[in-house]
Amino acid sequence: MAEFAVSPRNQVKRVPARASYDQATIYQIIDQALVCHVGFVQDGLPSVIPANHARLDDVLLLHGAQASRLMQHVGAGHEVCVAITLVDGLVLARSVAHHSLNFRSVVLFGRGAIVDEEQEKLRALKVLTEHILPGRWDEVREPSQSELKATAVVSIPIDSASAKVRCGPPADDEEDYQLPIWAGVLPLQQGALEPVDEPGLSAGIPVPDSVLNYNR
């Protein structure tokens, strides 16, 4: 089982029992999330910007406009830290102190590079599109030359990463189990509602299976 090496940079310090360095666990969280939060340093100050992402093997891909500050900074190879969090439920204990969330999170580290070569860029855009909705790439118009030029793609080889996962019921203090207080978990799930046609949609075009079968 492939694991990321534990280093001072990626080591989970709080509640190490919830930590995982297992690549499969980490990649599954990255793949399920729709957005990531990219942290970087400019003029000594921290910045965090949300972004769409996708994973291609051991590389995290981001895309944006060429003029985007995020793309320019990350593409220039500065160190970034990317955090991804999925919230799975409210953990409701008998005491305030043991309230928590069930979650799965990943923090990863790396240095980006611009993806410039046309075929590589197309492949990255395909992976990014399929990350949003599997099957979508083959349904839609591919990028034109000018669209390709206007889009920046950066790849961030995942040098180091860790996951932190909390699941299951609340854990109360022994003496609190007798209290007449409800305790448990309220599971949360991000689900899809009914698809909404674009108002200019030509008559007779059905919602494709890719959308109907969406299940993240």
Next chain:
Amino acid sequence: MAEFAVSPRNQVKRVPARASYDQATIYQIIDQALVCHVGFVQDGLPSVIPANHARLDDVLLLHGAQASRLMQHVGAGHEVCVAITLVDGLVLARSVAHHSLNFRSVVLFGRGAIVDEEQEKLRALKVLTEHILPGRWDEVREPSQSELKATAVVSIPIDSASAKVRCGPPADDEEDYQLPIWAGVLPLQQGALEPVDEPGLSAGIPVPDSVLNYNR
């Protein structure tokens, strides 16, 4: 209508039409989200850590263990950047280039301080608990002296902030509207499933209304 001043630090550079500096818009996003992503700089390197948060007036509150690196660093008054993102849907255009997400995000800046005074700390923990689930504070056992001591709370006055909001249908290029391709939005919503009793729950304790009525 209160607004945050626009500065180089909080100005939204990409797609300024989606930017908002309106306090009410920004605070609503902060209040709806269950987690935030806190960015900070250590040894010149970026770190991003997910955290529970809550807002009390113009202050963002975080809590954690006293030994937590995040609490110690933020409590020491270093600059932080906090990003909060709500994903509202998949934006599915006729062309790859116009695919997007509907989202509401906030990026805020400030410097934290430890909340040490007992009554202030209790009030902050109440706000943090009520943020997870309104009504919960009055249902559960309040923190003991030793729990209070073991918990760190930091307050971050929100010095500067901006929101970015994308909503509505995809916008395709004029010539693409004739393509026989479905386009629209797949709305996403984080909903609650059935509450799960803690396995050690005493018989006859019903799920409280706070949980049954959860609606973020």
